Each structure stands twice: as C-alpha cells, then as structure tokens.
Amino acid sequence: xxxxxxxxxxxxxxxxxxxxxxxxxxxxxxxxGHNMVxxxxxxxxxxxxxxxxxxxxxxxxxxxxxxxxxxxQRSFGFNSLHGRMPNLATxxxxxxxxxxxLGISGDGDSASIGLGHFKxxxxxxxxxxxxxxxxGVYGLxxxxxxxxxxxxxxxxxxxxxVLPPLDLCMEAILSGASFVARAFAGDSKQMKEIFKAAxxxxxxxxxxxxxxxxxxxxxxxxxxxxxxxxxxxxxxQDIKFYLEHQREQILDFADGETREVDMxxxxxxxxxxxxxxxxxxxxxxxxxxxxxxxxxxHFITGLIYIKRxxxxxxxxxxxxxxxxxxxxxxxxxxSKAALDEINTRFG
Amino acid sequence: MSESNHSxxxxxxxxxxxxxxxxTVNGSGSATANTTLFRALFSMGIPTSGKNIFPSNxxxxxxxxxxxxxxxxxxxxxLGDDIIVxxxxxxxxxxxxxxxxxxxxxxxxxxxxxxxxxxxxIYYPMPIKELMKGLDxxxxxxxxxxxxxxxxxxxxxxxxxxDALMAALNKHFAGKPAIAEANFKxxxxxxxxxxxxxxxxxxxxxxxxxxxxxxxxTDGNIAAGLGSLFGGMQFCSWYPITPSTSMVEAMxxxxxxxxxxxxxxxxxxxxxxxxxxLAAAGAAVGAGWAGLRxxxxxxxxxxxxxxxxxxxxxxxxxxxxLWDVQRVGPSTGLPTRTSQGDLAQIYHLSHGDTQYIIxxxxxxxxxxxxxxxxxxxxxxxxxxxxxxxxxDLGMNxxxxxxxxxxxxxxxxxxxxxxxxxxxxxxWGRYMDIDNDGIPYRTVPGNLSPRAAYFxxxxxxxxxxxxxxxxxxxxxxxxxxxxxFKNGIKDLPEPVIYRxxxxxxIGIIGWGSTEIALLETQHLLAEKxxxxxxxRIRSLPSDTVTREFIASHQRNYVLELNRDGQLCNIxxxxxxxxxxxxxxxxxxxxxxxxxxxxxxxxxAKEQEKYGK
Numbered sequence: 015x016x017x018x019x020x021x022x023x024x025x026x027x028x029x030x031x032x033x034x035x036x037x038x039x040x041x042x043x044x045x046x047g048h049n050m051v052x053x054x055x056x057x058x059x060x061x062x063x064x065x066x067x068x069x070x071x072x073x074x075x076x077x078x079x080x081x082x083x084x085x086x087q088r089s090f091g092f093n094s095l096h097g098r099m100p101n102l103a104t105x106x107x108x109x110x111x112x113x114x115x116l117g118i119s120g121d122g123d124s125a126s127i128g129l130g131h132f133k134x135x136x137x138x139x140x141x142x143x144x145x146x147x148x149x150g151v152y153g154l155x156x157x158x159x160x161x162x163x164x165x166x167x168x169x170x171x172x173x174x175x176v177l178p179p180l181d182l183c184m185e186a187i188l189s190g191a192s193f194v195a196r197a198f199a200g201d202s203k204q205m206k207e208i209f210k211a212a213x214x215x216x217x218x219x220x221x222x223x224x225x226x227x228x229x230x231x232x233x234x235x236x237x238x239x240x241x242x243x244x245x246x247x248x249x250x251q252d253i254k255f256y257l258e259h260q261r262e263q264i265l266d267f268a269d270g271e272t273r274e275v276d277m278x279x280x281x282x283x284x285x286x287x288x289x290x291x292x293x294x295x296x297x298x299x300x301x302x303x304x305x306x307x308x309x310x311x312h313f314i315t316g317l318i319y320i321k322r323x324x325x326x327x328x329x330x331x332x333x334x335x336x337x338x339x340x341x342x343x344x345x346x347x348x349s350k351a352a353l354d355e356i357n358t359r360f361g
Numbered sequence: 362m363s364e365s366n367h368s369x370x371x372x373x374x375x376x377x378x379x380x381x382x383x384x385t386v387n388g389s390g391s392a393t394a395n396t397t398l399f400r401a402l403f404s405m406g407i408p409t410s411g412k413n414i415f416p417s418n419x420x421x422x423x424x425x426x427x428x429x430x431x432x433x434x435x436x437x438x439x440l441g442d443d444i445i446v447x448x449x450x451x452x453x454x455x456x457x458x459x460x461x462x463x464x465x466x467x468x469x470x471x472x473x474x475x476x477x478x479x480x481x482x483i484y485y486p487m488p489i490k491e492l493m494k495g496l497d498x499x500x501x502x503x504x505x506x507x508x509x510x511x512x513x514x515x516x517x518x519x520x521x522x523x524d525a526l527m528a529a530l531n532k533h534f535a536g537k538p539a540i541a542e543a544n545f546k547x548x549x550x551x552x553x554x555x556x557x558x559x560x561x562x563x564x565x566x567x568x569x570x571x572x573x574x575x576x577x578x579t580d581g582n583i584a585a586g587l588g589s590l591f592g593g594m595q596f597c598s599w600y601p602i603t604p605s606t607s608m609v610e611a612m613x614x615x616x617x618x619x620x621x622x623x624x625x626x627x628x629x630x631x632x633x634x635x636x637x638x639l640a641a642a643g644a645a646v647g648a649g650w651a652g653l654r655x656x657x658x659x660x661x662x663x664x665x666x667x668x669x670x671x672x673x674x675x676x677x678x679x680x681x682x683l684w685d686v687q688r689v690g691p692s693t694g695l696p697t698r699t700s701q702g703d704l705a706q707i708y709h710l711s712h713g714d715t716q717y718i719i720x721x722x723x724x725x726x727x728x729x730x731x732x733x734x735x736x737x738x739x740x741x742x743x744x745x746x747x748x749x750x751x752x753d754l755g756m757n758x759x760x761x762x763x764x765x766x767x768x769x770x771x772x773x774x775x776x777x778x779x780x781x782x783x784x785x786x787x788w789g790r791y792m793d794i795d796n797d798g799i800p801y802r803t804v805p806g807n808l809s810p811r812a813a814y815f816x817x818x819x820x821x822x823x824x825x826x827x828x829x830x831x832x833x834x835x836x837x838x839x840x841x842x843x844x845f846k847n848g849i850k851d852l853p854e855p856v857i858y859r860x861x862x863x864x865x866i867g868i869i870g871w872g873s874t875e876i877a878l879l880e881t882q883h884l885l886a887e888k889x890x891x892x893x894x895x896r897i898r899s900l901p902s903d904t905v906t907r908e909f910i911a912s913h914q915r916n917y918v919l920e921l922n923r924d925g926q927l928c929n930i931x932x933x934x935x936x937x938x939x940x941x942x943x944x945x946x947x948x949x950x951x952x953x954x955x956x957x958x959x960x961x962x963x964a965k966e967q968e969k970y971g972k
Contacts, residue, residue, distance in 0.1 A: 101643020109651030110806035339652030343771035346593030360577035
C-alpha cells in the first residue's frame, strides 16, 4: 500500500512550525525594514524552540511599535505609550521570570521621548531583548527628523537637519549594557543570528537595527537607507549562534580564526574574524570603534559589546522561585498574629 | 513679667486640655523628644495628636511640633497656643505672639526673652546648658540630649508622670532597654530639677485617664504601607517625593518581616525605586497587566507625571492602586504643607473619557483598611484605583483605632488561568460574558494557546484586536462606564455623625479634616446650631450621599483647597440638589481648624439666611 504524500512541515525542537510564530498581516509600507525585523524575530524564536506563550512583546508608539502585532500572535503583547515601553517592561518582567521579555522600540521612542527610560532600564538590567527599529525618521507622523537622523540630511518637508545624531549603541554601552549589537534589516541572515544571541543573553540585550523607511528616509546618502547600508556595510565579524545540541556543528563554521562566547543556557555565539580582529569584550575599544565608524562613515554591524555574568534587576529582590503572578492568595497575606503584634507595638 | 506667688491650688486648673507647641530648629534632633512627650500623654490615656509643621529644608530653619491634648478627643488643629517650649532664638518673639492670655513659655534660659514679652504669660526658665554640664555627652549627641532635658522639665510642670515617660521611651526604643534607660536618666535629671526649683504657676495640667486600649499611635503613611502589604501587594514602583516617601519606606522596612514566604523564606513582593514618576506609573501598570497586585505611591506633582500612563491603564483595564499623599501644589515652596487640592485633577485624570474610583481615608486606621481594600477593588473592576491621603494624615502622629485584620479573603477578581479559560466556549479579553461590564482577564505566563491578546489603549474590539469601527469603540467605552456604576456598591459608604437633635443643616467633609469637623459640629451645637456631619469616603458618590444632601436645607462642604473641589463634583453628580450645596474652602498649608470651620459656617448662616 502506498502512503499518501503529506506536505512536510518542518518542526522545531518543541514540535512547532514556523506558522505557529506568525502574527497578523503587516500594515506597514511594502519594503519597510520593520517587516524584515519581524520575520527575523519569528525565525529566530522558532529556530531556538522557544514557546510563543513564554514571550511577552512590549512596545511603545510609532511604526516600530506597531510591528509586534505582525509576529508571535500567540504571545501576549502591549503596545503602550510613546517612550515608556521600558517602564511597562520592567514591571511586567517581575510577574513570571521564566517568560522572556521582548521590547520593540524605534528611534523616536528610545532616542528622544524615552531616552531617559532607555538608559535607566539598561542601568537596572531588566533581563530582556530590546530591539530598536532605527530608521532615523518619524514615520507615523510623516517624515520628521529624529534624534538619530544624520547631521546635514535634507528631507522634503523638513529642510536640512542641523543637529548631530545620537548613537544608541554608544549610549547603551555608556549606561552599562552587557549586550550591544547592531544589525541591518537588509541582512536577514546576520540579523537572525544576532537576535538568537540576544535571546540567549541573561541580562538586557540591546540590538539597534538599522531599518530603512522606504517612504520618508531612503535617500542614498541617508545613514538609514538601504543603499547606504548595502554599500558601506562592514560587519565586525561573521556571527553564528548554536544551541547546546548544535555545538558539534561549530567545527563546520570555524575554519578561520574565531572567538566563542558561551551563553548561560549552554548555547554559544561563534564570531569569525573578518577584516579586523575586533574584541567585543573590550568596552573602550567599542567606544572607539563606534566613534570612528561615524566619522569614517562605515556602517558597522555585528556584536559590538558583550559582558557575561552581570546581575539582573530581579536578583536584588530575593523573590520566590515560582512565578510571582501564580502565588495563591494565602501566600500573599500575612497572618492575623502578625497584625496583632503590630497593634501591640504601636499601642 | 508675671512673678506671682499664688499657689496652683488657688486657681481653676485646666485638665487634659491644651495646645503645646515645641518651637525648635529643623535638623536638631528633636523628634525623639517630641515623640516622647506625645507618647507619654497617650500612655496616660489622654487623647492626643502630634503635628509636625516643618519647612522644606534639612537643617537650620524653624520647625514646630504641635501637641494637642483633649479629654473629649478633639485633637484637630486649634488656633493659637496654650504652651510653648521655646528653644529657637530666631522664632522666639513670633512664637510667643501665638500664646493666649495666661499661656506658658518654657524657655531655654540662655535665650534672651524679647523686651516686650507680654506680662500676662507665665515664664519658666530652663537651665539647659547648666544641666548639660553635669552630663557626660559626646559632642554629636549634645543637641539631642538638650532636647531630652526640656522633656523632663515640661513633664514635671504639667504633671506627666515618670512612669508615663519611661513607658514612652521603652516604646520608642523597643528592644533596646539600655538606650531607653540612658535617655530616661537625662529626662529624670531635668524632671527632678524642675520639681525642686520651679513653682507651678499656670493652669494647665494632666491627669491619668482610662487607658486607650483600643487605640494605637502611628502615622497614615505607615498604615498605608502596612495595609498594602496585608492586601497582598506584589509590586510597588516609586520615586521619592514628599510627603509620600515614608509610605514606601514603611513597606521597605516591614516587607521582610511580613512578606517572606514561610515555606521558602523568599520574598513575595518587590519594591522598586525607578528614575521618575513616569517610570513608576509605567512599571506599576506593566506589573498590574502581568497579574501582580501593584501599587505606586506619590504626591500631586507625581500624579501629573503619571497621568498619561494611568489613562492608558484605564482604557486597557489594568488593575493598579495609586496613592496620592497630597501636599500644596507644584514645584518648591510648600511641599511640606498639607492640602486637599488634588481631587479635581485625579477624578478625571488623563486624556479621553476617564473616571476613577477614589478612596478617601479620614483616619490612620482607614489608611490601613483602604490599603488592602483598594487592591481588591482594583482587581475586581480591572481599573486604576486612587487613594487620596494627605500630608497631615500621612506624616503626622495620630491616635487611631487599632488596625483590623481583613475580614474577607483576598479578591483577585476575574483573573483566569489555563483550566478556567477552557470552560468558556468563547472568550475575548474585553468580552462582557457576565453582562456586568467586567470581562475575564488572562495574564502572561498563561500557557493556553487561547490566552494571549494584544493590548493597546484605544481601538480594540472584544478580542483585543485592532478595530477602528465607531460602533465597536462606542460600545466598549460604554461598557467601561457601566462597570463603574456597578462598582459603587462595593465602595465604603459615607460615615454620618448625627446631631443630638433634628438638624436643618449638613456638614460634608472628606479625608483628614474629620477630626476638625467633629469638633466644629460640637462647637456649633454649643451655639445652638445643630448640624449633621457626613464624611465621604469614596467616589463616585452613592445614594447615601444623595439622601443626606436631600434631607438637609443646606449642606456646607468644607475642604482644604481654594475652589471647593468636592463640592463641585457633588454639584455635578447630584445635580438636582446642587442648590443645597455650599462650598467653604481655604488653603494655607495647615490642617483645618474647628474655629475657622465654625466661624465660616456661622458667617454663611448669618449672611445668607439671617440665622
């Protein structure tokens, strides 16, 4: 008897297909970099075998912050307030620390209205993946300059930008970030590997994704355009991420000079040397590299800085091991005897 | 200057009824001394209050601690002083000017009394520096010890017993008997000096009363912190601001004792200081959204910063409890002075159609009570709930009823996990399944594939999905309104204190002014004006409030703000009786006094109604 041909659906280590990680149809402009980011997130989480229910998607306001609706439909999401995503993420992260927090933000959100929160959430070290979809422009309000727009850029309705840009990777390292990477929405392969590494990190991971706005800021000379990205991209390293059970595959990749970064869950980031031998554990070198890349107009991508073994915000509070939000009410109310003691003491 | 030699027995003594102000310099370590006097009176069974009137400053400016003892229990602010303890040379002349005739000045004898010091006062010199010579006190404790010496002298002259002082010190230094004993020795030295050297010339004295067994002594911020901890608070985010800071500090102090899980010894709550009130509100809302019982505590300026986030929580239907310990207005100047000026701001805080449940505690014990109740109500109605305290209630010592243990189990409302969710054939986060306006709620960590939804402020349908259809939104926002109407029945009703005979007029108040308004009711009755007094404890207003207003010809609404904020709200909510509501309000930064309230009501009665 011949068996019927069944279309094969590739399943990940926990038995889910890529479709289980899908979101609603995107309403962003065709060609928007953010859609590439959504796809890469979906692919990264799928390949890592993380249950979608074990992720929460937090975002602020803007085109970038709309995008969590377009991936991981089975994950809880909160499209909150402009610039305030880090605040909501901080509180939500305490409810169940086995749930991974994914923050999606933009350059308006993180570099302008929420810059203070951006720096403080890093300083607090809330364990989360914090992705900035950086297009150097306010898209949802139709094309105003943002704080990451390049100095001197000319836009149709805005004229010439007279203020210098902030570099969010530099701000992040300065604020004490323990994982800082930059990706390019035009390079899905590298972006996906960086996302995986970020998810495996046990502190706050910043990924600044240069994600072109095809409608308002895609002129060739713009720092955040597809053309600039493709022409000037210079990856710091060739990056590959391996889950614990994939470790034997590393040899196939590691034919050149490589660095390996062991991650707390047994996974490993392998960084293959490119033109220069960049050391992502050297904080001062990271600053210097970022400063030079701006003046020399190199578009740097890859893992810029990593430091293992930092203390997360949760560790300061000595909380119960099980999810706080599942504690029974009996365990949340002190005894009557405890109140009697207080009354005696205050009496 | 009076140097009369009349013996005290010859005069009519005024027993257990005085206002005493200790006039000192801030940062000079007088808190222990002042608290000791206050506690000693309390331990003698005498109803007492202690109000700290302090500047927005750390060291060197004039500060006053006002103790009012009153056998009838009227311990609100009273105009003028009967007794002052003068140790601040800079404010001495002015401090003396607040005394009534026959008033008493205890003054450190190294201070020069003003040349025009009135002769109709009684002056007791206190040889503080001289007494210090006999003590071996380290330099850093000298100011502090000098303060303990005036405690001894004042106590002896007033008749506060040594036993009461020892009891007060033992309470203050609970668990450190050696320190209590050392302090007592200094107090006793001055006490014995006064007994040997001062002759009683004034009329103020204290006598032991039946013990105040049902009462405790503490402040509203400690009560609020404890109430939150007994209410199962799991997350608090905050940013320091006077006068709310001590509420969170109380939680930080008590949480390790009260909220360590007995099984594992680990904490069941986190109290997180963040970078500003925007973050405090945001983190609290994030935690509430994710299923934690969540509290943020602040004062008026912090509320302004929290406005956008709280509005989001209203629309996203996220439970969270916000404490506003009110002070006077924005910026610097009067942040250490009390006020009831945030009600109007809070009731409809933020953009769009909002309205909040507001608890208004009027006593310290109610701060505890509302602390846990507000968490239940926030969970039950899935909404931000405000508790409006104020600096007077929050930071001053009050004699208050013992805290009562919550009389019902904690209510987490319609929060459902995997199994319960399976029971619904159809479920959406904002679906009104029970037709009571309150949907069922899931939170992150729920592993059911049906549980997740995407939260946003506006433009969502019953399933939490994006939708801009006008009919949809109109229906959803109407449901949220319905939820509030249903919620009124669960809120604390007003407390009504009836006049001894039929009353044509009503007095309405809220919050910390209860004590002054009870005295007002009493003072008015002495003048033949009978008034019922109602203290409103929550908003939106209920039928009890409506009936009270309807049943009086005139209702005076007394508040510590300029424009009569509660009066205005009541006029809108109980529109058919708005003519019966008359606002009397004033804001100067100090607690309400019964004299002012009484005079204001009488003036209105005369001016408008020729009574």
